[in-house]
Amino acid sequence: MNIRIISLAxxxxxxxxxxxxxxxxxxxxxxxxxxxxxxxxxxxxLINSGKIASAGYSQALNECLVASGFNYTPAPEGxxxxxxxxxxxxxxxxxxAQNSGYSSVQPQGPxxxxxxxxxxxxxxxxxxxxxxxxxxxxxxxxxxxSMGTFLGGCKLEAAKTIYGSTENYALxxxxxxxxxTPASYSAAGDAGVDAAIKEWKECMAxxxxxxxxxPWQAVTAGTTAGGQKEREIAVTDAICRDQTKLHATLDTVxxxxxxxxxxxxxxxxxxxxxxxxxxxxxxxxxxxxxxR
Numbered sequence: 001m002n003i004r005i006i007s008l009a010x011x012x013x014x015x016x017x018x019x020x021x022x023x024x025x026x027x028x029x030x031x032x033x034x035x036x037x038x039x040x041x042x043x044x045x046l047i048n049s050g051k052i053a054s055a056g057y058s059q060a061l062n063e064c065l066v067a068s069g070f071n072y073t074p075a076p077e078g079x080x081x082x083x084x085x086x087x088x089x090x091x092x093x094x095x096x097a098q099n100s101g102y103s104s105v106q107p108q109g110p111x112x113x114x115x116x117x118x119x120x121x122x123x124x125x126x127x128x129x130x131x132x133x134x135x136x137x138x139x140x141x142x143x144x145x146s147m148g149t150f151l152g153g154c155k156l157e158a159a160k161t162i163y164g165s166t167e168n169y170a171l172x173x174x175x176x177x178x179x180x181t182p183a184s185y186s187a188a189g190d191a192g193v194d195a196a197i198k199e200w201k202e203c204m205a206x207x208x209x210x211x212x213x214x215p216w217q218a219v220t221a222g223t224t225a226g227g228q229k230e231r232e233i234a235v236t237d238a239i240c241r242d243q244t245k246l247h248a249t250l251d252t253v254x255x256x257x258x259x260x261x262x263x264x265x266x267x268x269x270x271x272x273x274x275x276x277x278x279x280x281x282x283x284x285x286x287x288x289x290x291x292r
Contacts, residue, residue, distance in 0.1 A: 029186040032259035040083060040183075040254040043262060043269070047081045047176050050276050053162055054173075056283020060161040061132075063290070064154035068131040072122055081177060083258070084250050086184035087193070088216045091247055097234035102222045142166045144174050162282050163275060171268070172275045179265060179272070183257040192253040196246055203240035209233055215241065 054076040062073040084091050090105035122128045133139070134152020142151050142159075151159055151166055159169040187193065197214050204210055204218075212218045215237055222233035241247060262269060 029182045029257045029261050029264075031186070031190065031256040032263075035252075035256040035259045036262075037252075037255060039262060040251045040258045043180060043258055044081050044083060046269075046273055046276070047180065049280065050172055050176055051076060051080075053276055053279030053283055056162045056279065056286055057158050059283070059286055059290070060158035061154050063286075064157045065128075065131055068154065070122060070128050070131055072119070072128070072132075077173065081180060083180060083184045083187075083254050084247055086181055087188045087250070089214070089246070089250065090219075092215075092234065092238050092241060094235065094238040094242060097238035098231065101230035101234040102219050105219055106223065140166050142170045144170045161286065162279050164278065164282075168275045168279070171272055172279060175268070176272045176276070179269065180258065180261065183254060183261045187250075187254045187257045190253045190256070193250065196244070196249040196253070199244040199249075200240050200246050203244050204236070207236050207240075209236055215246070 058074050058076045062071075065072050082091055085105070092102070092105055096104050130153065132153050132155060134154075134156060136152075138156075139150035139152030140156055142148050148170070151169070156166070159166055163169040163172055200215065201213070204212060209218060209221070212221065218233055218237040222230040222237070225233065
């Protein structure tokens with residue numbers, strides 16, 4: 001199979017990226033004989049609910065930095081978990097393709113300040129970096145599995161404000177972003193995925209883009225071409241995805257493996273769910289306190 005497996009660890013940004021790879025168990029999740037319909041989308045939604053906490057973390061980080069004399073608000077950390085995307089076939093709908101081609105399916109890497117901007121000047125300021133990251137002596141370990149990093153300064157304060165502890169922060173970010181990845185590795189080898197791609201290719205056979213072996217080639221060709229040509233390829237691709245129900249089929253295949261994984265990782269997933277709910281509540285409390 002020519003599907004490009006993309007680890008969700010690569011998509012995580014910020015502190016979570018440093019420890020993201022450690023949260024990925026090895027591949028080899030067996031298909032469930034009694035898959036739970038819809039478990040893929042439901043579990044993805046659970047993990048993606050962490051964006052509420054991530055926004056609160058950014059706000060808490062800003063308030064801490066302002067108190068230190070620096071008015072800086074980072075973009076919220078994290079990426080959307082998309083197990084279709086982890087198999088190299090990120091979700092794409094027709095409206096998005098018409099409006100922006102393939103921009104929505106491109107990996108979003110860590111934000112870097114442009115040279116000469118006020119943000120770049122901040123990150124060149126040792127006092128700002130110390131306020132942001134703390135001193136070496138003041139940092140605390142953030143660990144998932146056998147790997148980890150350190151948090152200090154306003155990053156540490158924000159993590160505790162929103163998540164309660166560095167352990168909770170690690171579970172709600174790095175562990176949460178990667179816990180489902182083994183299901184994608186295993187589902188990629190399922191015959192149902194081959195059948196879904198074959199149907200997509202049969203649909204594309206009646207278009208000028210008949211030579212693509214799979215949606216990932218359409219994405220590559222479109223983004224390379226850019227402009228109106230990209231939109232033409234993306235719209236054609238999206239129409240065939242809709243007509244063949246590609247993503248619905250991939251989700252059905254994934255349900256078999258996500259069911260097994262969730263059953264295996266039930267305790268940790270429940271722990272992550274509880275942390276995210278508390279963190280979301282802490283984010284709401286912080287927002288309410290600053291808008292009074």
